[in-house]
Amino acid sequence: MDIALSHVSKRYLHKVVLENPSVAFKGGMIHALLGENGAGKSTTAAILSGALQYDKGSILIDGNAVHFETPRDAVRTGIVCVKQRPLLAASISVMENILLGSEYSLAGKKLKRREIIQEAQKYRQKWAPQLDFHTRAARIGGDERFYTSLIAALVCKPSVLILDEPSALLDWEQRRALYANIRELACNGMNIIVITHIMQEAELYTDTITVLRKGKAAEQYEHSSTFTTAELSPPKKASMDKTAVKDGCNKIYCGQCVRKCAVSFSGITIRPKKRPALYDVSFTAECGIITLVKGLQESGLGTLEDVVTGMENTRTEGTLTIETPTEHLERNLKLKKLTPYFLRYTTGMHTAIIPSDRTFRASHPDLSIGQFLCAMHNGMVNKNYSDSLIQKAGVTIQNEEKASALSGGMLQRLILVRELDTDPQYIIACEPLQGLDAQSSDRTVKLLASFAAKGCIVLVLSSSDFPDELCGSVYKLTGGTITGGRK
Amino acid sequence: MKQAVRTTGILSVTVGLLFTVLLLAASSGSIAAAKDFLTGSFTSLYYFGAILNTASFFMAAGLGDAILLTTGEFNLGGEGQIYAGGFITAVVLSATTTLPPAVSLICALVAAAAVPACMTLISGLLKQFKNANILLTTFLVSAAVIPFIDSLIAGPFRGPYGNLLATPFIRQSVRFSHILAPSPLSAVALTLPLFCISGGYFIYRTRQGKILQITGISNEFAEYCGYPRTKIMYSTLIAAGILHGLTGFIAVTGTYYTCHSGFYSGLGWDALSCSLIAGSNPVALIPSCLILSCIFTSADRVALNYNSGFDISALIQGVMLFCIAIQYAGGKKNDRHHP
Numbered sequence: 082m083d084i085a086l087s088h089v090s091k092r093y094l095h096k097v098v099l100e101n102p103s104v105a106f107k108g109g110m111i112h113a114l115l116g117e118n119g120a121g122k123s124t125t126a127a128i129l130s131g132a133l134q135y136d137k138g139s140i141l142i143d144g145n146a147v148h149f150e151t152p153r154d155a156v157r158t159g160i161v162c163v164k165q166r167p168l169l170a171a172s173i174s175v176m177e178n179i180l181l182g183s184e185y186s187l188a189g190k191k192l193k194r195r196e197i198i199q200e201a202q203k204y205r206q207k208w209a210p211q212l213d214f215h216t217r218a219a220r221i222g223g224d225e226r227f228y229t230s231l232i233a234a235l236v237c238k239p240s241v242l243i244l245d246e247p248s249a250l251l252d253w254e255q256r257r258a259l260y261a262n263i264r265e266l267a268c269n270g271m272n273i274i275v276i277t278h279i280m281q282e283a284e285l286y287t288d289t290i291t292v293l294r295k296g297k298a299a300e301q302y303e304h305s306s307t308f309t310t311a312e313l314s315p316p317k318k319a320s321m322d323k324t325a326v327k328d329g330c331n332k333i334y335c336g337q338c339v340r341k342c343a344v345s346f347s348g349i350t351i352r353p354k355k356r357p358a359l360y361d362v363s364f365t366a367e368c369g370i371i372t373l374v375k376g377l378q379e380s381g382l383g384t385l386e387d388v389v390t391g392m393e394n395t396r397t398e399g400t401l402t403i404e405t406p407t408e409h410l411e412r413n414l415k416l417k418k419l420t421p422y423f424l425r426y427t428t429g430m431h432t433a434i435i436p437s438d439r440t441f442r443a444s445h446p447d448l449s450i451g452q453f454l455c456a457m458h459n460g461m462v463n464k465n466y467s468d469s470l471i472q473k474a475g476v477t478i479q480n481e482e483k484a485s486a487l488s489g490g491m492l493q494r495l496i497l498v499r500e501l502d503t504d505p506q507y508i509i510a511c512e513p514l515q516g517l518d519a520q521s522s523d524r525t526v527k528l529l530a531s532f533a534a535k536g537c538i539v540l541v542l543s544s545s546d547f548p549d550e551l552c553g554s555v556y557k558l559t560g561g562t563i564t565g566g567r568k
Numbered sequence: 569m570k571q572a573v574r575t576t577g578i579l580s581v582t583v584g585l586l587f588t589v590l591l592l593a594a595s596s597g598s599i600a601a602a603k604d605f606l607t608g609s610f611t612s613l614y615y616f617g618a619i620l621n622t623a624s625f626f627m628a629a630g631l632g633d634a635i636l637l638t639t640g641e642f643n644l645g646g647e648g649q650i651y652a653g654g655f656i657t658a659v660v661l662s663a664t665t666t667l668p669p670a671v672s673l674i675c676a677l678v679a680a681a682a683v684p685a686c687m688t689l690i691s692g693l694l695k696q697f698k699n700a701n702i703l704l705t706t707f708l709v710s711a712a713v714i715p716f717i718d719s720l721i722a723g724p725f726r727g728p729y730g731n732l733l734a735t736p737f738i739r740q741s742v743r744f745s746h747i748l749a750p751s752p753l754s755a756v757a758l759t760l761p762l763f764c765i766s767g768g769y770f771i772y773r774t775r776q777g778k779i780l781q782i783t784g785i786s787n788e789f790a791e792y793c794g795y796p797r798t799k800i801m802y803s804t805l806i807a808a809g810i811l812h813g814l815t816g817f818i819a820v821t822g823t824y825y826t827c828h829s830g831f832y833s834g835l836g837w838d839a840l841s842c843s844l845i846a847g848s849n850p851v852a853l854i855p856s857c858l859i860l861s862c863i864f865t866s867a868d869r870v871a872l873n874y875n876s877g878f879d880i881s882a883l884i885q886g887v888m889l890f891c892i893a894i895q896y897a898g899g900k901k902n903d904r905h906h907p
Binding site: 390392420421422424425426434436441442443444445447448452455456457459460461462 | 773774775777778781782785786788789791792793794795796
């Protein structure tokens with residue numbers, strides 16, 4: 082099935098997201114839709130999948146104009162979208178989530194419950210064998226949320242499958258497997274549109290590339306190989322003084338003492354029921370350098386994130402030691418739970434926490450921008466304060482709008498600005514480059530490095546992307562245990 | 569969302585009114601009943617005072633519900649909490665006849681606030697240690713307390729009034745006088761709008777209010793922000809209990825002067841309806857309580873005058889809650905924004 086958007090426009094109260102672009106996607110191929118944060122990629126996906134109404138223009142399927150009132154209309158036509166931030170019902174199981182809304186397949190033919198379950202089992206075996214269908218959705222990680230949403234989409238047997246930032250929640254191995262599988266679907270005639278920021282991924286795995294620029298114009302490359310990364314606002318290489326970051330603490334917080342500020346986790350052991358365990362994990366994040374913990378979700382990176390950010394509810398063994406020029410704090414995690422409250426307020430370090438789950442942990446779609454930005458600010462929601470943060474982040478949004486109005490990249494930028502505005506001495510950044518375009522990624526890396534250079538403790542947890550060469554300490558998390566240390 | 573709340577309130581009240589008019593016209597067989605429903609209460613001083621008095625009960629209890637609703641929790645045990653507050657007020661006032669009236673009233677007020685607060689505290693403890701749903705536990709605790717109080721009123725605390733199942737009447741010196749005779753409206757009832765305005769100021773104009781609102785939108789985000797979630801849960805539950813107890817206190821000291829069996833009937837649910845219609849906004853609670861009180865009082869008046877049955881109030885309440893539920897679900901569904 083061929084699908085196209087013809088001169089489509091979409092305007093919100095305070096901004097124009099799409100201004101007249103025309104794009105076409107042929108069946109039996111994998112198409113990449115590229116663009117910077119806020120270019121209108123997710124809006125395009127939402128329009129194609131019936132989740133959003135456009136103001137002008139038309140959607141063409143095999144040359145015929147169609148109109149979708151709801152996503153259900155699109156599903157009946159054979160178009161399904163797997164969103165960047167899949168919204169699942171938290172209190173029901175993965176399987177029940179798949180069953181929700183899967184009753185319609187291509188051309189509106191109703192699927193029976195048994196058929197859906199059989200299909201889902203089949204896809205799970207191939208795409209995500211680790212996914213437990215009986216687990217409650219509230220207990221699953223980001224990658225599992227993606228696979229749940231993907232399987233729910235696949236059981237509808239779509240002709241057009243739209244994947245909005247599929248790599249954002251997956252590690253390299255998972256990405257390779259994903260693209261191998263979607264290639265197979267494309268060979269069987271499915272039209273697959275992948276929205277991504279990762280240009281290498283687009284070049285490697287897709288057939289055509291479409292670039293959106295600020296929603297105004299679209300360029301299409303019939304062969305991905307003809308597209309070079311330089312075409313899309315070239316990323317500047319990190320230009321900060323690497324040696325300064327790697328070796329030097331500029332002693333803003335350390336006074337005269339070299340490396341006196343440090344956060345150490347020692348002997349962290351935790352065995353959550355449904356998530357990977359950690360065994361005797363110990364590492365130290367020192368001031369003046371970026372400490373990177375690399376690993377995969379299945380190696381326990383998600384569990385470690387919950388532990389270090391204070392969001393873990395399972396009983397944890399181990400000790401947290403915080404050394405500052407004025408204080409020595411030691412907390413036995415078995416006796417007293419680590420909480421974000423402790424990290425942010427008790428330690429006096431104004432800890433900045435950037436979690437990997439931007440949508441439901443670092444924000445919430447129902448929060449107003451004012452609430453979202455002023456949540457940790459003293460006093461009431463302050464328009465001037467939130468406007469200043471919006472300006473710093475370079476995002477076009479109004480104070481009264483909802484957080485759901487933000488694209489993934491914009492959300493990440495605002496979270497970074499909000500967290501780093503409190504003059505933190507300790508920064509925990511989990512997957513900080515996730516969902517960011519090349520320029521924003523570069524900016525974020527520089528920003529974290531500059532904080533490290535100022536003497537902050539910067540701890541980065543990342544499954545991919547984060548440049549090792551800028552980090553003073555690199556740890557590797559494998560199978561729940563950690564290796565590595567200061568370079 | 570604010571728009572959705574406004575629509576919910578207006579639609580629920582409109583449907584409730586229409587339903588009542590139609591029901592009254594149908595049950596009494598004449599338009600006169602429906603007409604009397606709409607205008608009758610305003611021609612009688614007694615009913616006008618009764619409207620204001622009932623609205624004050626709704627405001628006190630509704631404010632408790634609104635505070636809890638702001639944090640995303642429901643208190644379904646309002647009836648038992650009001651009953652407990654009223655009962656303990658009557659008991660304390662009867663037991664402290666030797667004390668000066670002011671001291672006696674203060675003791676009664678403290679007790680009336682403390683007992684329902686303990687009831688909600690049980691729900692808080694069950695939530696913290698057993699992860700039990702507050703909506704369910706508040707209801708269950710209330711369901712357990714009501715028959716217990718009934719048995720106390722029928723037994724050791726029963727007054728010497730023949731067939732009347734009630735505690736002894738409180739002495740004259742601790743009664744708040746009725747200010748719109750012959751209506752049951754007491755002077756203390758007029759202070760309740762001030763409570764609502766203060767509640768509105770607290771929720772929308774203070775940092776603590778902001779924290780409550782954010783907690784109500786997302787618990788996970790609230791925890792991530794470092795908000796003391798356990799403290800928030802206990803403080804809002806206790807506030808809800810205290811305000812429901814206060815409702816019982818006002819009812820006994822200002823209206824009935826005794827705690828009679830079942831005086832709470834419908835109050836808790838009506839207050840919750842008011843709170844939902846007001847979108848848990850304490851200031852919007854004032855008009856919503858006045859309107860609902862007007863509907864229920866007028867329905868009772870018509871039931872009495874036209875012999876159409878007192879169950880009509882329960883039916884109206886049911887229809888309104890139904891509309892709120894439908895609109896609430898619809899509002900949530902339509903409250904989707906662009907990605």
